[in-house]
Amino acid sequence: xxxxxxxxxxxxxxxxxxxxxxxxxxxxxxxxxxxxxxxxxxxxxxxxxxxxxxxxxxxxxxxxxxxxxxxxxxxxxxxxxxxxxxxxxxxxxxxxxxxxxxxxxxxxxxxxxxxxxxxxxxxxxxxxxxxxxxxxxxxxxxxxxxxxxxxxxxxxxxxxxxxxxxxxxxxxxxxxxxxxxxxxxxxxxxxxxxxxxxxxxxxxxxxxxxxxxxxxxxxxxxxxxxxxxxxxxxxxxxxxxxxxxxxxxxxxxxxxxxxxxxxxxxxxxxxxxxxxxxxxxxxxxxxxxxxxxxxxxxxxxxxxxxxxxxxxxxxxxxxxxxxxxxxxxxxxxxxxxxxxxxxxxxxxxxxxxxxxx
Ligand SMILES: *Cc1c(COP(=O)(O)O)cnc(C)c1O
Numbered sequence: 001x002x003x004x005x006x007x008x009x010x011x012x013x014x015x016x017x018x019x020x021x022x023x024x025x026x027x028x029x030x031x032x033x034x035x036x037x038x039x040x041x042x043x044x045x046x047x048x049x050x051x052x053x054x055x056x057x058x059x060x061x062x063x064x065x066x067x068x069x070x071x072x073x074x075x076x077x078x079x080x081x082x083x084x085x086x087x088x089x090x091x092x093x094x095x096x097x098x099x100x101x102x103x104x105x106x107x108x109x110x111x112x113x114x115x116x117x118x119x120x121x122x123x124x125x126x127x128x129x130x131x132x133x134x135x136x137x138x139x140x141x142x143x144x145x146x147x148x149x150x151x152x153x154x155x156x157x158x159x160x161x162x163x164x165x166x167x168x169x170x171x172x173x174x175x176x177x178x179x180x181x182x183x184x185x186x187x188x189x190x191x192x193x194x195x196x197x198x199x200x201x202x203x204x205x206x207x208x209x210x211x212x213x214x215x216x217x218x219x220x221x222x223x224x225x226x227x228x229x230x231x232x233x234x235x236x237x238x239x240x241x242x243x244x245x246x247x248x249x250x251x252x253x254x255x256x257x258x259x260x261x262x263x264x265x266x267x268x269x270x271x272x273x274x275x276x277x278x279x280x281x282x283x284x285x286x287x288x289x290x291x292x293x294x295x296x297x298x299x300x301x302x303x304x305x306x307x308x309x310x311x312x313x314x315x316x317x318x319x320x321x322x323x324x325x326x327x328x329x330x331x332x333x334x335x336x337x338x339x340x341x342x343x344x345x346x347x348x349x350x351x352x353x354x355x356x357x
Contacts, residue, residue, distance in 0.1 A: 002353070006354070025197055034057070089112075098117050110143075159191075159193065188205075192208045251298075278337035
């Protein structure tokens with residue numbers, strides 16, 4: 001028998017979340033972000049489940065080709081554009097829309113004569129990662145107008161750095177810069193990631209670009225997907241592989257980082273950082289055994305974690321264990337591990353069995 005660690009992917013939850021996003025951004029188009037293997041959920045099953053999205057967005061041509069190989073004809077946007085001049089031929093052939101964020105990418109397009117591509121001009125309004133600076137935007141836009149390989153109209157986009165902070169001033173500043181520099185330009189616009197879609201209606205523009213929210217997870221600290229009307233799409237499960245008693249004063253696991261204050265029952269669950277469970281999850285991180293919350297105790301190891309079975313004294317080998325998902329928000333596990341839910345979802349490893357339902 002194989003190990004019990006598995007990730008259940010709920011396609012109905014994905015579809016619910018897409019509908020919820022349409023409800024939040026009525027009349028706008030949805031570019032479903034499925035980069036990084038659909039945030040660890042599996043790019044092909046997720047793309048199939050979300051085929052009703054108006055477009056997909058990915059980080060590179062390999063991801064786009066995986067969607068095409070599955071026979072899906074949807075529009076696909078390469079969020080970082082091409083990584084080399086020769087990828088433009090792939091983009092033209094596979095009908096991939098390319099973001100153009102740099103002078104190098106402009107030069108590659110100028111030298112490309114193998115067809116035409118749709119282009120999104122990326123403007124850096126304050127993230128200071130990818131994109132043309134505001135003062136360079138008009139010249140870049142003008143250059144694109146002159147290039148025969150570029151289909152017109154060119155579309156316009158930017159990316160928000162602080163949209164998960166609903167009280168801050170930076171998002172409003174970014175929106176103002178974007179509006180000012182694009183004011184008289186034709187073409188569709190896209191600004192909002194999940195946090196923008198959920199918290200900043202003024203960022204919705206023509207296209208919203210949610211990733212995390214599609215997977216049923218909240219981008220806001222201290223909130224969960226359920227707070228946003230979303231349903232988690234991934235549930236990480238395993239089973240108890242051993243149950244034992246430890247005596248008061250005995251410690252558990254590598255380094256003995258947790259010591260029993262009284263005689264207690266310990267469950268050993270078959271999941272560890274080799275599966276993508278975060279090694280930095282500390283004592284007290286919640287885990288569900290038979291649907292009830294118990295606490296992680298001791299260090300996370302590669303193949304196993306240990307939990308104190310306080311609320312589940314009768315628990316036995318083979319009993320179900322949920323690490324995160326439908327009944328235990330991944331946001332809480334991320335907080336307990338000092339990271340973000342994005343990293344946990346993306347970090348589930350090949351060893352975990354995926355079941356798409
Ligand atoms: C990843 C990404 C998104 C989606 O971000 P979420 O926070 O997951 O919604 C949107 N736009 C760009 C440019 C991205 O790189």
